[in-house]
Amino acid sequence: xxxxxxxxxxxxxxxxxxxxxxxxxxxxxxxxxxxxxxxxxxxxxxxxxxxxxxxxxxxxxxxxxxxxxxxxxxxxxxxxxxxxxxxxxxxxxxxxxxxxxxxxxxxxxxxxxxxxxxxxxxxxxxxxxxxxxxxxxxxxxxxxxxxxxxxxxxxxxxxxxxxxxxxxxxxxxxxxxxxxxxxxxxxxxxxxxxxxxxxxxxxxxxxxxxxxxxxxxxxxxxxxxxxxxxxxxxxxxxxxxxxxxxxxxxxxxxxxxxxxxxxxxxxxxxxxxxxxxxxxxxxxxxxxxxxxxxxxxxxxxxxxxxxxxxxxxxxxxxxxxxxxxxxxxxxxxxxxxxxxxxxxxxxxxxxxxxxxxxxxxxxxxxxxxxxxxxxxxxxxxxxxxxxxxxxxxxxxxxxxxxxxxxxxxxxxxxxxxxxxxxxxxxxxxxxxxxxxxxxxxxxxxxxxxxxxxxxxxxxxxxxxxxxxxxxxxxxxxxxxxxxxxxxxxxxxxxxxxxxxxxxxxxxxxxxxxxxxxxxxxxxxxxxxxxxxxxxxxxxxxxxxxxxxxxxxxxxxxxxxxxxxxxxxxxxxxxxxxxxxxxxxxxxxxxxxxxxxxxxx
Amino acid sequence: xxxxxxxxxxxxxxxxxxxxxxxxxxxxxxxxxxxxxxxxxxxxxxxxxxxxxxxxxxxxxxxxxxxxxxxxxxxxxxxxxxxxxxxxxxxxxxxxxxxxxxxxxxxxxxxxxxxxxxxxxxxxxxxxxxxxxxxxxxxxxxxxxxxxxxxxxxxxxxxxxxxxxxxxxxxxxxxxxxxxxxxxxxxxxxxxxxxxxxxxxxxxxxxxxxxxxxxxxxxxxxxxxxxxxxxxxxxxxxxxxxxxxxxxxxxxxxxxxxxxxxxxxxxxxxxx
Numbered sequence: 001x002x003x004x005x006x007x008x009x010x011x012x013x014x015x016x017x018x019x020x021x022x023x024x025x026x027x028x029x030x031x032x033x034x035x036x037x038x039x040x041x042x043x044x045x046x047x048x049x050x051x052x053x054x055x056x057x058x059x060x061x062x063x064x065x066x067x068x069x070x071x072x073x074x075x076x077x078x079x080x081x082x083x084x085x086x087x088x089x090x091x092x093x094x095x096x097x098x099x100x101x102x103x104x105x106x107x108x109x110x111x112x113x114x115x116x117x118x119x120x121x122x123x124x125x126x127x128x129x130x131x132x133x134x135x136x137x138x139x140x141x142x143x144x145x146x147x148x149x150x151x152x153x154x155x156x157x158x159x160x161x162x163x164x165x166x167x168x169x170x171x172x173x174x175x176x177x178x179x180x181x182x183x184x185x186x187x188x189x190x191x192x193x194x195x196x197x198x199x200x201x202x203x204x205x206x207x208x209x210x211x212x213x214x215x216x217x218x219x220x221x222x223x224x225x226x227x228x229x230x231x232x233x234x235x236x237x238x239x240x241x242x243x244x245x246x247x248x249x250x251x252x253x254x255x256x257x258x259x260x261x262x263x264x265x266x267x268x269x270x271x272x273x274x275x276x277x278x279x280x281x282x283x284x285x286x287x288x289x290x291x292x293x294x295x296x297x298x299x300x301x302x303x304x305x306x307x308x309x310x311x312x313x314x315x316x317x318x319x320x321x322x323x324x325x326x327x328x329x330x331x332x333x334x335x336x337x338x339x340x341x342x343x344x345x346x347x348x349x350x351x352x353x354x355x356x357x358x359x360x361x362x363x364x365x366x367x368x369x370x371x372x373x374x375x376x377x378x379x380x381x382x383x384x385x386x387x388x389x390x391x392x393x394x395x396x397x398x399x400x401x402x403x404x405x406x407x408x409x410x411x412x413x414x415x416x417x418x419x420x421x422x423x424x425x426x427x428x429x430x431x432x433x434x435x436x437x438x439x440x441x442x443x444x445x446x447x448x449x450x451x452x453x454x455x456x457x458x459x460x461x462x463x464x465x466x467x468x469x470x471x472x473x474x475x476x477x478x479x480x481x482x483x484x485x486x487x488x489x490x491x492x493x494x495x496x497x498x499x500x501x502x503x504x505x506x507x508x509x510x511x512x513x514x515x516x517x518x519x520x521x522x523x524x525x526x527x528x529x530x531x532x533x534x535x536x537x538x539x540x541x542x543x544x545x546x547x548x549x550x551x552x553x554x555x556x557x558x559x560x561x562x563x564x565x566x567x568x569x570x571x572x573x574x575x576x577x578x579x580x581x582x583x584x585x586x587x588x589x590x591x592x593x594x595x596x597x598x599x600x
Numbered sequence: 601x602x603x604x605x606x607x608x609x610x611x612x613x614x615x616x617x618x619x620x621x622x623x624x625x626x627x628x629x630x631x632x633x634x635x636x637x638x639x640x641x642x643x644x645x646x647x648x649x650x651x652x653x654x655x656x657x658x659x660x661x662x663x664x665x666x667x668x669x670x671x672x673x674x675x676x677x678x679x680x681x682x683x684x685x686x687x688x689x690x691x692x693x694x695x696x697x698x699x700x701x702x703x704x705x706x707x708x709x710x711x712x713x714x715x716x717x718x719x720x721x722x723x724x725x726x727x728x729x730x731x732x733x734x735x736x737x738x739x740x741x742x743x744x745x746x747x748x749x750x751x752x753x754x755x756x757x758x759x760x761x762x763x764x765x766x767x768x769x770x771x772x773x774x775x776x777x778x779x780x781x782x783x784x785x786x787x788x789x790x791x792x793x794x795x796x797x798x799x800x801x802x803x804x805x806x807x808x809x810x811x812x813x814x815x816x817x818x819x820x821x822x823x824x825x826x827x828x829x830x831x832x833x834x835x836x837x838x839x840x841x842x843x844x845x846x847x848x849x850x851x852x853x854x855x856x857x858x859x860x861x862x863x864x865x866x867x868x869x870x871x872x
Binding site for chain 1: 669677684715760770806
């Protein structure tokens, strides 16, 4: 086993050394673009010792060869921790001038290393006619750095975009001069944008810009995302750049350094302000749209479809994709009323790339199902706007059925004040909307109001007329009726009243014996007249009987008999005046009560 | 002889009544069809079609309080459609408020319309009215408990009851009956007086109704005088209810709920 491992290791090492030997790189390097008339270098590099005179340069079509080839070789040996490594480099350099504007190809050069031929890939070099506006003349160093020689620009990847969409802005220094120092860099405030600085490759690049060939130095790169719609102006950026200028020395004193004087020219640079148009979202946004822009996917992790009441569980929702992820708000989750919902947790994993922010956000919705039952979790909707297609997209989870089992501790009936079931004490008003239309059959057109109309008056007059007619027709009966009643009332009391009056008379004169005699006569006589029974046949028993037969209450009958008894006793007993008053009043009262009861 | 007269009467009556009844029956069936169409359209959330159907019934002159109520609901729902650039951009709120008012004018007791009107008014920038006294609130609450005709019929029934009770009082021989009749006749006579007053008050309120609702797609300026160069004193939104106190050319003088007066273009308001 060990042996086998060693063997494989040896084989692997051998193979790698072989491949190392075989890897000869032969490459060409030239700047692009170049200005017409500008001398530039083309270098062919080989990292192994070439065979003698095996290098053949391509035909530099479209270029004038000013110098070359000049060959330089380098060889270095390194010992690091006892390991030897060596490198070899051979460079063939040409100096060329583009004779005409256009795209020229430097063809393949060939070289032989150990009789094996290698070729460079053809290289495209773009030659540009520069529009040199300022003549670089004179001996004043200030004049040697023209207005167009150093430029500061804020480049934006987009000038028209939707709110929330991302764009890239980079502050670039374009120069044709030899800049040795920059200072006082003021980056404009990106008001109205969410901004994130990006890391970038800060090696200068050669670019064609505004009809000239420049070295471009990227100073700052930002990812911007507008947060408001309308036109946003990014103000100017500023910096101070110092360029080196070489001028042939007039003094010619220094033989060794070519007799050139070095001057510094300082320039204050400003980039023009950039205006960005932020477009409004088109109309017809779905209800669940809350400003997400980009392209997203929605994944959900639902809880167990069966769980015990009063146990906690959660729903996880992951939105992934690229766009303004940092500005997403948690999609609205509608849970059944008996579910207790806790604060949503958000975990994000967002990367900022040069073109966008991408990654994922996970929303966790914890809940506790309080009461048992079958519930459906409504689909959770998430809408976003895709700026590429200019359309809204809505993603939704599937409706999810959940069954909450009774864990035995909760009663199914709601308990006031948030008891075991977890219902709040009062029902919450979740939302309000207009009530539904009225359906059913079409009601008849509303009649115009008829109050004070002729019909109304007619009805009133008719009613009153009917009343009057009835009154007139029955006037005799009404009059008679009124008389009968009056007579009845008179006659009813007449018998008793007369006797009582006599008793009253006796009472006033103080004749006790006579008073009671009259009282008794009045009482007996009243019953005798009223019920047509001879006085000789009357006893208290018969009185009670007769009164009972005529629906007079027993209490009244008893009272009546009581008054008779009291009068009989009082007739011969010594007594006071007050008692007479009392008996008289009682008698009047009881008789009127009997009258009332009988008439009813 | 009697028979001939009866026949003649029948012929004359049918000649007079039939054509008008036929026409009425015809427009009534059309209205019933529109009504069912409108309800179906509303249920399928096709509010444009629902509005059209209910408006047809109004144009036929068959509008009841329910028709105005449904029309107002359809307007309100259309104004909340997400396809609109912003809610009620087509002046739907103004139309909804106007039609809720019209429904309530025909049937002041329609509780649903009152609820929805309140909800719709919440979307406007209408000011709160001057708070009314307790008596006034009670009176208006009582008046709105029934339609004008409802109160009229109540008053007539009460009159009939009063007269009957008086008659029973006069004819009855029994004291108890007479007493009951006398006092209930008094109470019902009072009820008759109150309901007659309510009916009359409701009737005149409907006749002298100068309420109007602002109709526009957003807000409309109200000037200090009938002149577009004069100062703009307020910017009521659609659905604000005002009273029109007078007209001058193409301008109307309006009174807001809080008593402020101003001039508005007559085209921007519609009478309830």
